Amino acid sequence: MASPQIPPSSSSSSPIHRLPTFNDRTINAEPPQPSPLETFASDPVFSAFLSPSFDSAAFSSQALSSGSAAARAESLQESIRLLNRHLRSEVLSRHPHLLSSLLSLRQASTSLSSLRPAVDSLTSSLQRTRQDLATPRSVLKTRTIQLKNLLATADLLHHSERLLKLAARLRDERLDLARAAELHREAKVLYEEKGLAGIEAVDEQMRTLGEASGKLRAEAAAAAERGMDGSNQNDIWVGLQVYYNLGELRPAVEALVSKYKVAGIKSINTALDMKAISSATSSGGFGGPGGVQRSGTPQIGSGKKAGEALWDRMRHCMDELYHVMAAVWQLQSVLTKKRLPFTQVLFLQEVWQEGEPLLTERVWEALVKAFAYQMKSAYTASSFVKEIFTIDYPRLFLMVENLLERISRDTDVKGVIPALSLEGRAQMVGAIQTFQVSFLALCLSRLSDHVNTIFPVSSRGIIPSKDQISRLISRIQEEIELVRMHGPLLHLVLREIAKVLHLLAERAEYQISTGPEARQVTGPATAAQLKNFALYQHLQEIHSRISTTMSTLPDSASKILSRSLKEVYEVECNSVSLLFKSMLEQLKSCINKMHQQNFGGDATDDGSLFGNSASPYMEELQKCTLDFRREFLSKLLPASSASRSEAICTRLVREMASEILVYFIRNASLVRPLSEAGKLRMARDMAELELAVQNLFPVEQLGPPYRALRAFRPVIFLETSQLVKSPLLQDLPPSVILHHLYSRGPDELESPMQKNKLTLAQYLLWLDSQGEDQIWKGIKATLDDYEMKVRGRGDKEFSPVYPIMLQIGSVVAQSASLL
Template sequence: MASPQIPPSSSSSSSSSPLHRLPTFTDSSTNAEPPQPSPLETFASDPVFSAFLSPSFDSAAFSSQALSSGSAAARAESLQDSIRLLNRHLRSEVLSRHPHLLSSLLSLRQASTSLSSLRPAVDSLTSSLQRTRQDLATPRAVLKTRTIQLKNLLATADLLHHSERLLKLASRLSDERLDLARAAELHREARVLYEEKELAGIEAVDEQMRSLGEAADKLRAEAAAAAERGMDGSNQNDIWIGLQVYYNLGELRLAVDALVSKYKVVGIKSINTALDMKAISTAASSGGLGGPGGVQRSGTPQIGGGRRAGEALWDRMRHCMDELYHVMAAVWQLQAVLTKKRLPFTQVLFLQEVWQEGEPLLTERVWEALVKAFANQMKSAYTASSFVKEIFTIGYPRLCSMIENLLERISRDTDVKGVLPALSLEGRDQMVGAIETFQVSFLALCLSRLSDYVNTILPVSSRGTIPSKDQILRLVSRIQEEIEVVRTHGPLLHLVLRQIATVLHLLAERAEYQISTGPESRQVTGPVTAAQLKNFALCQHLQEVHSRISTTMGTLPDSASKILSRSLNEVYSVACNSVRRLFESMLERLKSCIIKMHEQDFGGHTTDDGALFGNSASPYMEELQKCTLHFRSEFLSKLLPASSASRTETICTSLVREMASEILVYFIRHASLVRPLSEAGKLRMARDMAELELAVQNLFPVEQLGPPYRALRAFRPIIFLETSQLVQSPLLHDLPRSVILHHLYSRGPDELESPMQRNKLTVTQYSLWLDSQGEDQVWKGIKATLEDYEMKVRARGDKEFNPVYPIMLQIGSAMAQSASS
């Protein structure tokens, strides 16, 4: 127990403790002696007993503290002393207030005597109240009875009034001139009156209500007939008449739900019937399921009945699509009327009476159920009937056409301004997704057919096998057939083209594996080898595939053509690679002939025997001509069309064009590097150019080479022009500026070194450097030589430069500006 803490307190009666409410323990007698402290005051200053004055005193805590302090016996003795002190003080207080206590007791006796005198008066009052109650009970009972009678009279009168009104309404319903909507309104009014006024049990009323029930059934039948007639015939006025009847009957939502459910059931039943193998068997066989042409329980047609069963299946699918269209069109007509019409007084749409925001629309509900049923049936047919699986897999484009036509018809015929269409994009995708299983099988079958044929004509296990032209044409024909089947189906066409792209990629891989890459495929000095002939055939076959498929792609939309662009490029690349090494070898051989021009003396004025240069070609050009004739007879004749008139742009013609152009460009470059170049040398150079045209003509019609040929034709007169006339000559537009600058070195002084001379490079090294640099870098090299020349002239103290110097600066500046732009 916590040590007692007694707060300072007085003996005031307002204290919250019971001890505080005791009167002061001081003696009431007045004397001169100072008052002695009361026990409470003593307890309040005592550290132990002050706790007993606290309102929150806890005896258990006090005892626990006393026991733990080790002085429990002393504390108990102290408490006993205090108790004795309090008892003495209480006795003293009672004795000192004895007269006051006796006075209070006398007052209690007087109050008891007064109460005894009041008891007879109370009894008299009770008797009077009982007599009064008896006097009032009889009138009250009479009043209660009369009130009940009045209430019953009023209820009876009310029943008679409402019964009369109901009978009048019933009599008005028998008028044949009433329209359906008004009749339904009167019937609903009579029904509400009967139910709200509780008219049941009145014989005449009950009999009339039975007649009204029969009339209501008739109204419902006529309303249903009108609504269905309008939905089937796209007559919204009939639908509106039926809906008005149902609304006036108070049954609009139930009626709409019933109509929607009815058409939903019709659609689902049509779907189930379309894939009913028993019905297909009956239609396909005159002898029933067991007769010829029937379909067995396993779903496989009997011998001789596959074709008839297949046509029966397609006929049922066509009928199913027509039924689904009819169902969706009818439900959409119903939804359109509900969307357009409003209630007479509130102007609320009728649609809001049967549809809540967040719920699917009527067409969405029906379409979702139809798609679900269709998807389940197609899935079941795929797994349960191998016959249906085969028919729909092979004829998937036909099945896809049916679905697309159905979706198109529904979308087209329900696309009316102000009314939501019957199908959303999501709904269309759901229907297409229902036949996705057959789509996957169809695409796999398409890929398998083409891939197997590629594996047959180009087996990976047999290197060196080249397919025949007939086999390649057959492959192309099969690819074109696959495209033609799905040409009108946009999404399906894209999917099929992706499969064809895979097949073309496989064809390119297999063909690349068959390319011969040994030394015999690159030799150009001897006759054509067997390896080269095999590569030629492979190139032409791949060219045939690329050409024919590209032609077919030209008739398709751009989005479809892009799908095959990458795989066609692969086929084209492999076709090029099959002969590219041969063309590279031929080009290297011809370049090696051209570079020998630097072994000729174009700076002299006579031949070795002292005569002037004759009309014969230079030795290097004669060698070039022999090479082109050899290439033409041994290689190009087997790669290019025999008649130049019928020549079309093919892989080989493109490579030949590229090679011929390279030869002209290479010749012009090295002709511009010839230094020195005398007048006799210019004549020899011009003669070589003419012979070059004849040599290139053996490869490709030189006049069709475009810019390289124009450059050759321009370079010939350029070398004979005076230096002062060069800048103004229009021939410069057909020549690279680097060629003009290199040629001008042959007209300049010896101290004006070319970049090749300045850097001590061979002709071959400098030519390779030119191949790897752009015009801007070439100009930097030429500009450095011009700066060296300028320093040499200024070092000599000369004030004039060679006329070639400013011309080269002018052409080089234009060259730098062109490169920067």
């Protein structure tokens, strides 16, 4: 901060200025010098002395360390002398003002000395007044204390009288429990809040009320338990109201819930107490006087009785758990329905806070936890219990399911929270999960052992007998029947059966013979084929009977086995598909010999066209179908025509017969040239074909292929001009008509086979791989070549078949464009 400036002297006549000290300064009249504080502020060393946070020790330490301590000390001394001179100058310059201030202080002291007698007089007056007021105040305080005591005594007497009257009313036997509890609560509150302890008459009445309160609690508990056990909500309400009036609702409800929870847990522990079962089934027990053996297994001869005793205890346990949950739910329902008289708050809110589990949830969680613990302990500690519950797991599962169903059904009341949630049901089922896993493993093991027995891994070529297959099917059906009524368990068992069927399909596929002996069709059935036939029949029996069983189950259960049954079906097909493929190839090779016949000659050129006998290739075809029927189909097709539609071989025979008809028509349409005599021969061969195919399958049941054959026979005799309008064309593929028209056209109208120089086999293979639109494109190319040849010669007329083929082809092209 800046130091005050020294003002210049206002008058040279001041006595102070006439002192010798100022003579030189006045005479010289030097200009004013800067203030020492301003000099210090600009000095890098002394500026630190103006700081509020100046530290003398730090300054001294710095001076000593810099090596100039003596010079610095001298500088400081000079600064001190400068400050002293400046201070003296300031005092002398303000001398008149200081003298006037001194005179003012002297006058103030004189005034104060005159006020002292008045203050002493006032102090004496105040002391006399205090003495005059002290006596009335003391009297008033005494009287106030007396009044307060009198009022307190009157209040105690009033409340004591009220309490004695309440005690007298409580002795009235006509009071109901709820009213008696209300009066008892009022008396107790009055005694505690008004401090009536120590009054002999009151204390005596409170002892009597204490005895009465014990009776009230006992009667309330009896009423509540009677209502919970008998599903009488009125009794429960009476008991709860008594507890509420006593101010003990929450602890009373907790005690009731705890009592039933403990009873449920005790029943679970008792049900799986093997020592108790031992004592109940035999006087000596399973393991002698000590009860069960260490392994938990009863002695020889007592296992059956022990098992029945175990199931009896489990039934009793399930009944007890139902009773506990139903009772707690009844209690919770009353708490949910009833409200407080004045506030209309639900009783439930007095014993339950938001976010806490409900009473039923708490009890069920404790029961499930105890049940799961006991089940796990029994599984690991008792081989006997493990065996009983594993082998007869569906019975255990049914008990649990029935318990859950009973609780859910009986507590499903509109407007009331049910006793069980979906999560709670799942927890109970999960408690027996260990035995479920063992049961499913045992089920899989039993069925897998059957499959391993009839289809051993180490042997190939061994075909099981019908009895073995029948036993396997019966075993699968027994496993299904065992759990048919248990939806979730049924699905689990079906998944294990699906694994077994998958294993069966793998083993059966390994047994299928695929060598040359399995494919030969020129002689009697070989041993390899007979083995495949037997395998096919076994798989067909398995697939048919299991499918029949599955048709009686819900759709959700049937879908589980659909994939594995499909695998069995595919292996069943594979066991005979090679044979049917070989038979079809043999029959097609017979039809291919059609093109070795002369269908273009007449009666004079070729006498073979006359007569009633079939063509050689057709005779060969008929012989093959008869041989196939005798050697193969008779062993594969079912004896009963009613079940024929269910057999794979029936489908394969139908497909083979249909393909033979289609293949014959396609080859017949390629015959070129075709004379009138050749048409007669072709028609006779068609009739013989029907008889040949009849050996395989009823030809009239083949549908479109048979209609196409019956339509092609009259088509070949129609005039070319009549073809377009003939309704017979509807039953024939356009490619057949187009190829047949080549036989009616001139030689220069080449077919796609001739144009591309393909063999018959190559062309037929191409036809099988193409659709009608692609075949038409190939035919259209030959028609375009024919048109160019005709126009190249300068002719203006085309063969009659040319416009007909274009017309039929345009229909094919139009149909293809719409797709």
